[in-house]
Amino acid sequence: MLVDIFAIIAGLVLLTGVLGVIPALGEHLEKLAKWLGSFQTIIGIIALLLGIFNLGSLSGIMLVLAGLILMMGILPAIPALGEHLEKLAKILAGVQVPIGVITLIVGLLGLF
Numbered sequence: 393m394l395v396d397i398f399a400i401i402a403g404l405v406l407l408t409g410v411l412g413v414i415p416a417l418g419e420h421l422e423k424l425a426k427w428l429g430s431f432q433t434i435i436g437i438i439a440l441l442l443g444i445f446n447l448g449s450l451s452g453i454m455l456v457l458a459g460l461i462l463m464m465g466i467l468p469a470i471p472a473l474g475e476h477l478e479k480l481a482k483i484l485a486g487v488q489v490p491i492g493v494i495t496l497i498v499g500l501l502g503l504f
Contacts, residue, residue, distance in 0.1 A: 395442050395451045396502030402439045402458035403496025405429050406488050436462025451502055454495040461485050 404411070408425040412418045428435065440459025446452030460467070460481045467478040484491065 393503070395446050395449070395455065396499045398435070398439050398442050399451050399455055399458075399495050399499025399502065401428060401435055401499075402455060402462060403492050403494075403499055405432055405435055405462060406458055406492030406495065410489055410492075432462050433466055436460075436464075451498050454491070454498050457484055457491050458495045461488055461491065 404421065404425040405428050408422070408429050411421040411425055414421060436459045438459075439455045440463060443452045443455030443457075443459055447456070460477065461484050464478065464481040464485065467481055468474045470477060
């Protein structure tokens with residue numbers, strides 16, 4: 393359940409700037425996503441760790457991808473792997489919206 397909740401949170405943060413187009417709820421979801429975005433790095437670290445521990449599930453895989461994108465700013469500080477992870481995160485950032493949508497949907501489906 394924690395994995396699914398973090399998938400929803402990570403999905404919302406990844407979709408900041410896009411949520412406003414959703415009728416009725418978009419404006420409120422956008423405000424929530426912007427507020428959550430102030431904790432982007434922390435959410436990214438937790439999402440990556442939860443994803444690594446749950447790699448056998450789709451939620452886990454999506455959390456790893458989302459976590460890498462959300463942690464892009466601190467990845468260069470990781471010894472030995474930081475440079476390579478940063479390159480991967482930049483590639484993933486090019487498809488941030490689809491990853492955000494899939495992560496959000498997987499999280500929502502996991503709760504039900």
